Amino acid sequence: MYNKLFLTVFLSAAVFFAGQITVTAQTSPVRGEVKLKKADGTIVPVADAVVDAYRTDLAKGTAPPTKTNQKGQFSFVGFVPGHIYALAVSGAGIGPKIEPGVKGGRDNIVIIVEEGDGRTLTEAEVREVLALAASAPKGDLSAAQKKEQEELAKKNALIIEKNKKIQEGDAVAGKSNTEGVEALKAKNYDLAISKFAEGVAAVPDFVGSTPVMLNGKLVAHKARGFDSYVEGARSTDPAVRKTKYETANKDFDEGLAAFDQAMVIIKAAPAATEAAEQKTRSNLILELHVNALEVHRLKAVTGIDSTKTAQAAMIVEEYTVAETDSIKKTAAKVTLGDIMRASGEFDKAIAAYRSVLETTPDNNEVMASLGLSLVALGTSVEPANKEQLQEGLNYMQKYADTVAILSTDSKQVQEFKQSVKDTVEYLKTEQKLKPQAPPKSTVTRRKT
Numbered sequence: 001m002y003n004k005l006f007l008t009v010f011l012s013a014a015v016f017f018a019g020q021i022t023v024t025a026q027t028s029p030v031r032g033e034v035k036l037k038k039a040d041g042t043i044v045p046v047a048d049a050v051v052d053a054y055r056t057d058l059a060k061g062t063a064p065p066t067k068t069n070q071k072g073q074f075s076f077v078g079f080v081p082g083h084i085y086a087l088a089v090s091g092a093g094i095g096p097k098i099e100p101g102v103k104g105g106r107d108n109i110v111i112i113v114e115e116g117d118g119r120t121l122t123e124a125e126v127r128e129v130l131a132l133a134a135s136a137p138k139g140d141l142s143a144a145q146k147k148e149q150e151e152l153a154k155k156n157a158l159i160i161e162k163n164k165k166i167q168e169g170d171a172v173a174g175k176s177n178t179e180g181v182e183a184l185k186a187k188n189y190d191l192a193i194s195k196f197a198e199g200v201a202a203v204p205d206f207v208g209s210t211p212v213m214l215n216g217k218l219v220a221h222k223a224r225g226f227d228s229y230v231e232g233a234r235s236t237d238p239a240v241r242k243t244k245y246e247t248a249n250k251d252f253d254e255g256l257a258a259f260d261q262a263m264v265i266i267k268a269a270p271a272a273t274e275a276a277e278q279k280t281r282s283n284l285i286l287e288l289h290v291n292a293l294e295v296h297r298l299k300a301v302t303g304i305d306s307t308k309t310a311q312a313a314m315i316v317e318e319y320t321v322a323e324t325d326s327i328k329k330t331a332a333k334v335t336l337g338d339i340m341r342a343s344g345e346f347d348k349a350i351a352a353y354r355s356v357l358e359t360t361p362d363n364n365e366v367m368a369s370l371g372l373s374l375v376a377l378g379t380s381v382e383p384a385n386k387e388q389l390q391e392g393l394n395y396m397q398k399y400a401d402t403v404a405i406l407s408t409d410s411k412q413v414q415e416f417k418q419s420v421k422d423t424v425e426y427l428k429t430e431q432k433l434k435p436q437a438p439p440k441s442t443v444t445r446r447k448t
Contacts, residue, residue: 028078030102032109034068034089039115045072046113049091054126056100057084062123079104086130089113090120100130117166172202173209180216189224193217200261207269207281211262215288218258222295225251229302249304252295256311259292282322289319290332297335301412306343312336313348330356337369346377364399367438368420371396375423390436393427397435400424 034046049068053076055061063085068074079085079102087099087109095116099109121129176199183192196217203210225248232244266285272278296312299305316336320329337352353370356363371392378388405417427433 028081028104029107030076030079030085030104030109031107032074032087032099032111033072034074034091034097034111034113035072036094037112037114043112045070046091046094047072049074049089049094049113050120052088052090052121052123052126053079053085053102054088054123055083056086056127056130057082059127086126087111088121088126090118092118094118096121098126098129100133169202170209173199173213175199176202177209177213177216180213180220184216184220184223187223189220189227192220193224196220205265205268207265210265211284211288214258214262214265215284215291218255218262218288218291218295221251221255221258222291222298225249225255225295226298229298229304233302245302245304248302249299252299252305255295256292256308259288259295262288286319286323289315289322293319293332293335297339300339300342303342309340309343309345309348312339326359330360334366334369337366337373341369341373341376344376346373346380349373350377364402367395368399368403368416371399372420372423375427384431386431386433389427389431390433391438393424393433394436394438396420396424 034049034051035043036046037043045068047068047070049072050065051068051074052065053063055063061083063076063079066074066076068091081104083103085102087102089097089099089111091113093115094113096119097111097113098121099111102109176195180192180195180199183189183195196213199213200210200217203213228244228248228251232241232248235241235244263285266281272281293312293315296308296315299308300312313336316332319332323329323332333352333356337349337356340346340349340352350370350373353366353373356366357370360366371394374388374392374395378385378392400421403417403420405414405421409417424435428435
């Protein structure tokens, strides 16, 4: 992974304060090689490096870019006679390099690059560097020019040092992320959280890696928090149970904080320009939202914390805008309904479940959840709202008649099924209601 905050640009075959560039005869083709000088001094060809060409005899103008082959070789079909270009080289794992004063006919260009952050220079940056080189004094330097040269050398040294620190940070982050993932797989959540935090501290704001580690941290906090909840639920000691629930909620909150931090970094970053990067970032955004929504669900259904339903609704809204899979969108809306119902916000639960039935009108479980929410809202006032009770019964009756409580069901599912059956019985015996057919969906289905 490479950070893109700082870079050092060198002009090939030219020095800022001295030197004269010569070229060969003016013929059309241009050929050359790009080679990498490694830290150990070895020189190897650079494959797949991008070579951009910018006209420098005019203030603007470019030629179509080219790429190096597996031997590091590149070629341009031809430059117009009289036109002068600067070649700007970039590629993964190398620092940018500029070869100025190139005319058609040069066929032996060798551009030596060094290891770097993979940055691609913009046309404006290339022209700025060339302008600095062109304005540099030739021959003996005055005292003022020497001072200016020293200042430029100091600035360059600072940039090199910053580059070094960034590369060191990237190395730490890469190692920490790998170790964090392994710890997560081993369910060693303490170590996973520590490693992901270590990586984030080393690279705190790089969109290419930091949100990935924050997502790992989110998942680890979610898992550790749920483990604490289970331990508390199994305890017969009220004090132990209370402590475990508080510990679980703290983990859930820290997981959501990691989500918020990741989204701040993503939203502040420049838009991805390459298709692969766009896809990677989009998938990460969806994964972050899915994991954060699950944390909100756990908070609500465990009864630990029902104060963050507004944040859950925002996450679902963002997710359904970004997600293209209709099934996954529906699942997110169902989860939001469950969060609202478990938190006692029955009006919002009803709205969420109704939105699901608009697209999946035969979803039996959602009809049962909607029915429970309608009855809960209807019985929250005095006297009870009979219309809401009747509608709730209408939605729940089919579920109660067709769904059996199985020994293989989880405790939560068994409780849900029993709750629906008990509520239906209450409405029939205590409220003297009779089930009616629920309203038909008004969704118009496309003919095939």
